[in-house]
Amino acid sequence: MAKNGQISSSVIKRLPRYYRFLGELKKQGVERISSRELSDMMKLTASQIRQDLNCFGGFGQQGYGYHVDMLHSEIGNILGVDRQFKTIVIGAGNLGRAIATHINFDTRGCELIGIFDRDPALTGMKVGKLEIMHTDELEQFCRKQKPVVAVLCIPKAATQEIADKLVGLGLRSFWNFSHYDLSIDHEDIIVENVHLGDSLLTLTYGTNVLASSEDAKK
Numbered sequence: 001m002a003k004n005g006q007i008s009s010s011v012i013k014r015l016p017r018y019y020r021f022l023g024e025l026k027k028q029g030v031e032r033i034s035s036r037e038l039s040d041m042m043k044l045t046a047s048q049i050r051q052d053l054n055c056f057g058g059f060g061q062q063g064y065g066y067h068v069d070m071l072h073s074e075i076g077n078i079l080g081v082d083r084q085f086k087t088i089v090i091g092a093g094n095l096g097r098a099i100a101t102h103i104n105f106d107t108r109g110c111e112l113i114g115i116f117d118r119d120p121a122l123t124g125m126k127v128g129k130l131e132i133m134h135t136d137e138l139e140q141f142c143r144k145q146k147p148v149v150a151v152l153c154i155p156k157a158a159t160q161e162i163a164d165k166l167v168g169l170g171l172r173s174f175w176n177f178s179h180y181d182l183s184i185d186h187e188d189i190i191v192e193n194v195h196l197g198d199s200l201l202t203l204t205y206g207t208n209v210l211a212s213s214e215d216a217k218k
């Protein structure tokens with residue numbers, strides 16, 4: 001198996017989607033699938049799929065296709081879904097609470113162990129199984145529990161400072177929802193910036209193209 005560092009970032013971006021589709025097939029009891037069938041489902045070309053999956057060993061067999069369960073678990077291993085990296089949420093407002101309760105961290109390699117907010121009015125409130133802690137407790141908590149992943153659901157202005165503090169406390173991965181393009185000036189830090197608004201704009205672009213071509217036909 002190739003190490004993640006040897007797989008191109010565009011292939012890595014597609015792995016969660018392969019993992020999700022293969023997981024659905026597995027649930028349906030499908031044992032094997034050809035690259036053609038997988039390509040129809042995923043709207044990728046069969047050759048793209050073969051190229052992608054070849055990057056980490058090509059688990060397909062000529063005339064047999066891919067063994068769904070095996071490929072699903074191999075991709076899961078590459079993604080690290082069984083690792084249970086300790087994870088905390090910073091910011092227990094609307095978004096932080098929604099993420100803490102609606103995202104299934106366990107099946108994605110993370111274990112949610114804490115949620116923090118600087119607003120004392122929120123301290124002690126339940127979010128799922130967790131109680132919101134005040135950010136004054138953050139340092140002691142991190143030194144003891146050693147989380148490595150932080151989900152940032154705080155306002156833009158607070159983001160860099162909190163991120164720097166968390167890096168100092170040993171956190172290495174940031175799932176950043178704040179509207180601040182986090183670039184941490186530290187080595188070995190992973191940041192995944194998420195902007196739902198950017199995704200909506202991509203949809204708006206597509207809608208605009210469609211609407212313009214319909215207007216042109218009138």
Ligand code: NAI
Pocket residue numbers: 090091092093094095096116117118119135153154155156158162176177178179194195196197
């Ligand atoms: P909210 O106002 O409901 O919650 C923000 C929470 O952060 C508050 O409870 C506040 O006390 C807390 N907070 C502020 N500074 C903090 C600090 N230094 N340490 C710990 N907690 C702190 O806002 P909401 O709706 O939950 O949104 C959170 C952030 O996420 C906002 O910046 C918003 O713009 C952004 N957002 C991003 C989206 C995306 O797609 N990336 C989608 C929706 C919101």
